[in-house]
Amino acid sequence: MKYQTQKIAMAYFAVAMGLFAIQVLGGLLAGFIYISPNFLSDLLPFNVVRMLHTNALVVWLLLGFFGAAYYLVPEESEREIYSPMIAYLQLILLVVGTLGAVITYTFNLFEGNFFLGLQGREFLEQPFWVKIGIVVAALMFLYNISMTVLKGRKTAITNVLLLGLWGIAIFFLFAFYVPDNLALDKMYWWYVIHLWVEGVWELVMASILAFLLLKLTGVDREVVEKWIYVIVSLSLFSGVLGTGHHYFWIGTPKYWTWIGSIFSAMEVIPFFAMVLFSFTMVWKGGRNHPNKAAVLWSLGTAVMAFFGAGVWGFMHTLHGVNFYSHGTQITAAHGHLAFFGAYVSINLAIITYAMPYILKREPYNQVLNMVSFWIMNSAMAFMTFVLTFAGAIQTHLQRVNGEDFMDVQEQMQLFFVMRFGAGAVFVIGALLFIYAIFVPRKELLQKSTTAAAE
Amino acid sequence: MATETEQDGPQEDWGPLSGLSGNPIMWVLIASELVVFGAIFISFGFARLSEPQVFAEAQDHLNRLAGAINTMVLLTSGLFAALAVHFQSRDDTLKTRLAIAAAIALGAVFLGVKFVEYADKFEQGISTETNTFFMFYYLATAFHAMHVVFGMVLLVIVGWKNSFENVVTGTAFWHMVDLIWVILFPLIYLMR
Numbered sequence: 001m002k003y004q005t006q007k008i009a010m011a012y013f014a015v016a017m018g019l020f021a022i023q024v025l026g027g028l029l030a031g032f033i034y035i036s037p038n039f040l041s042d043l044l045p046f047n048v049v050r051m052l053h054t055n056a057l058v059v060w061l062l063l064g065f066f067g068a069a070y071y072l073v074p075e076e077s078e079r080e081i082y083s084p085m086i087a088y089l090q091l092i093l094l095v096v097g098t099l100g101a102v103i104t105y106t107f108n109l110f111e112g113n114f115f116l117g118l119q120g121r122e123f124l125e126q127p128f129w130v131k132i133g134i135v136v137a138a139l140m141f142l143y144n145i146s147m148t149v150l151k152g153r154k155t156a157i158t159n160v161l162l163l164g165l166w167g168i169a170i171f172f173l174f175a176f177y178v179p180d181n182l183a184l185d186k187m188y189w190w191y192v193i194h195l196w197v198e199g200v201w202e203l204v205m206a207s208i209l210a211f212l213l214l215k216l217t218g219v220d221r222e223v224v225e226k227w228i229y230v231i232v233s234l235s236l237f238s239g240v241l242g243t244g245h246h247y248f249w250i251g252t253p254k255y256w257t258w259i260g261s262i263f264s265a266m267e268v269i270p271f272f273a274m275v276l277f278s279f280t281m282v283w284k285g286g287r288n289h290p291n292k293a294a295v296l297w298s299l300g301t302a303v304m305a306f307f308g309a310g311v312w313g314f315m316h317t318l319h320g321v322n323f324y325s326h327g328t329q330i331t332a333a334h335g336h337l338a339f340f341g342a343y344v345s346i347n348l349a350i351i352t353y354a355m356p357y358i359l360k361r362e363p364y365n366q367v368l369n370m371v372s373f374w375i376m377n378s379a380m381a382f383m384t385f386v387l388t389f390a391g392a393i394q395t396h397l398q399r400v401n402g403e404d405f406m407d408v409q410e411q412m413q414l415f416f417v418m419r420f421g422a423g424a425v426f427v428i429g430a431l432l433f434i435y436a437i438f439v440p441r442k443e444l445l446q447k448s449t450t451a452a453a454e
Numbered sequence: 455m456a457t458e459t460e461q462d463g464p465q466e467d468w469g470p471l472s473g474l475s476g477n478p479i480m481w482v483l484i485a486s487e488l489v490v491f492g493a494i495f496i497s498f499g500f501a502r503l504s505e506p507q508v509f510a511e512a513q514d515h516l517n518r519l520a521g522a523i524n525t526m527v528l529l530t531s532g533l534f535a536a537l538a539v540h541f542q543s544r545d546d547t548l549k550t551r552l553a554i555a556a557a558i559a560l561g562a563v564f565l566g567v568k569f570v571e572y573a574d575k576f577e578q579g580i581s582t583e584t585n586t587f588f589m590f591y592y593l594a595t596a597f598h599a600m601h602v603v604f605g606m607v608l609l610v611i612v613g614w615k616n617s618f619e620n621v622v623t624g625t626a627f628w629h630m631v632d633l634i635w636v637i638l639f640p641l642i643y644l645m646r
Contacts, residue, residue, distance in 0.1 A: 226468060230482050237486045255582050255593050262493040266486065 001357040003074035005081035012067030019060035024430045026053040031423040034416040064347035071354045072211045077152025090140040097133040101126040124175045138169040156225035161207040167200030183251030190246040202235040212298045217285025227277045238266035257319040264317040268310035278302040293366035297349035304341025324399040330391030337384040368436035375429030383422035390415035476623035498590045512587035521643040531560035532632040535625040542621040554613035561606045
C-alpha cells in the first residue's frame with residue numbers, strides 16, 4: 001500500500017462483507033421458505049426476505065465498488081484521496097440509509113407516508129429520505145473521486161472507472177421518476193438495474209479487472225488499456241439497447257422484441273472478451289505474483305461472468321424462448337450465476353488483492369481463501385444447474401402443458417431441496433472467505449516468511 | 455487535450471485490428487453494427503418465410519423509386535468521402551473539407567427522401583404496428599437513418615479535426631452506412 005488513504009477501502013470492504021453475510025443468510029432463509037412455505041410467514045414474509053436478499057446484494061456490491069475505487073484510484077492517480085473525511089461520512093450516510101430502509105421495510109413503519117414510508121416499487125421501495133441520502137452519498141463520492149483523479153495522473157483505468165461510477169449515479173435518478181402508467185413505470189424501473197448491471201457496472205468491472213491484471217501479471221499498461229477500450233465499447237454497444245429484453249411483455253411496442261433480442265444476444269461478447277483478456281494477460285505476463293488467490297478470483301470472475309451473464313443470459317434472451325421461460329426458475333438460475341460470477345467475484349477479487357496490503361500481511365498465506373473460492377464456485381454452479389433443470393421442467397409443465405402454478409411448484413420440490421443444500425454450502429464458503437480475509441495469521445506470518453518464499 | 459497525439463508507425467499492439475486503417479475502436483463498432491444489421495436481416499428473412507403473402511402485399515406499398523434514388527445518393531456520397539481521404543493524404547485541407555461537405559450534403563438529401571417516404575406512409579396510416587413487414591421496415595430503415603445522422607455528425611467532426619487518421623476513421627463508418635443500405639434496399643424493397 002503506497003498511499004495512506006487507500007486504507008479507506010478497508011472500512012468499505014468491512015461493511016460490504018457484513019452485508020454479504022446477511023445477504024447469503026437471507027438467501028438461505030428464502031431457500032428454506034421454498035421448501036417449507038409457511039416458515040416465518042407472519043414474522044418475515046417471503047417478499048421481505050427476497051427484497052433483503054436482493055437489495056443487500058446490490059448495496060454491498062456498490063460498497064465494494066466504492067471501496068475498490070478508494071483503493072485503486074490513489075495508486076492510479078499517484079496521489080492521496082482528496083478528502084478522507086468525506087469518504088468516511090459517505091460510508092456513514094450509506095449505512096444509516098441502509099439500516100433505515102431495512103427497518104422501515106421489515107416493520108412496515110410509517111405506512112403511506114411519502115417521506116418516511118415505503119414507496120411500493122419493488123426493489124426501489126426505499127423511503128424517499130433514503131433515496132435522497134443515496135444521491136447525496138453518491139455526489140460526495142463522485143466529488144471526492146473526481147477531484148482525486150482530476151488532480152492526478154489520468155489513466156484509461158480511472159477514466160473507465162469514473163465513467164462507470166458517474167453512470168451508476170445518473171441512472172439511479174430514474175428511481176425518482178414514477179409514471180402513473182404501469183407499463184411506463186416498469187420501463188423506467190429497468191433503467192436503474194439493467195443499465196447498471198448490463199451497462200455501467202460492466203465498465204466498473206472491466207476497470208477493476210484491468211487494474212488487478214496489471215498488478216498481478218505485470219503486462220504492459222498499454223496492452224491492458226487497449227483491451228479495456230474494446231471491452232467497454234462492446235459492453236455499451238450491446239448493453240444499452242439490450243435493455244429491450246425487459247420490454248417484451250410489459251406493454252411496450254412490438255419492435256422491442258427484436259431490438260431486445262438482437263442487442264441482448266450480443267451482450268455475451270464483452271463477457272467473452274473479458275475471458276480472453278484475463279487469460280491472455282495471465283499467460284503473457286512475466287510477473288509471478290505471490291497473491292495466487294487474487295489471480296484465481298480474477299480468472300474466476302471472468303469465466304463465471306461469461307457463463308452466468310453471457311451463456312445463461314443468452315439462453316433465455318431471445319423473445320421466442322423468453323415467451324415460454326419468462327419468470328420461471330430459469331431466470332433465477334441466470335440471476336444467481338450472473339451476479340455471483342460477475343459482480344460478487346470481481347469484488348471478492350479486489351478484496352483478496354487489497355486486504356493483505358492494507359493489513360500489511362504479505363506474503364499472503366491464502367490457502368483458506370482459495371478453498372473458499374472453490375466452495376463458493378462449486379456451490380453456485382450446482383445451484384445454477386439445479387435451478388436450470390427446475391426451470392426447464394417448470395416451463396414445460398406450466399407454460400406448455402398449462403398446469404396450475406402451485407401444482408407445478410409442488411412438483412419441483414426435489415430441486416428446491418437440492419438448491420437449499422447448495423445454498424448452505426455456499427454460505428459456508430462465504431463465511432470462510434470473510435474469516436480468511438480478516439482473521440488468521442497476523443503475527444505468525446512474520447516468522448514463516450522464509451518458508452513461504454520458497 | 456484537443457491536440458491529437460499522432461501515433462506514428464504501425465499500431466502493432468492492436469492484434470488483429472492492427473492492419474486496419476483508422477482508429478481500431480471504429481472497427482470494433484463497425485463489426486458490432488454489421489452483426490446487428492445482419493441479425494435484423496436474418497430475422498426479416500425468417501419472418502418473411504412465415505408470412506409470404508403479407509410481406510409481398512405490403513412490399514408493394516413501398517416507394518421503390520425513392521429507394522433507388524437514395525441508393526444513388528448514398529453511393530455518390532460515399533465517393534466524396536473516399537475522395538476526402540485521397541485529398542487528405544495529399545494534405546489538401548480545403549479540398550478535403552469540400553469533399554466532406556459534399557458527402558454530408560448528400561447524406562442530408564438521403565434523409566430528406568426518407569422523410570418524404572415516411573410522411574407518405576403515415577398518411578396511409580401505416581405504422582410499426584400495421585404488420586410484421588412494416589415493423590421490420592421501420593425498424594431497419596429508421597435504425598439505418600439514425601446511423602446516417604450519426605455518420606454526418608462524425609464527418610463534421612473529422613472535417614474539423616482533419617488528421618489523416620480521423621478522416622479515415624470517419625469515412626470507414628460512412629462506408630459502412632453505405633454498405634448496409636446496399637443490402638437493406640434490395641432485401642426489403644425489391645426482393646420478391
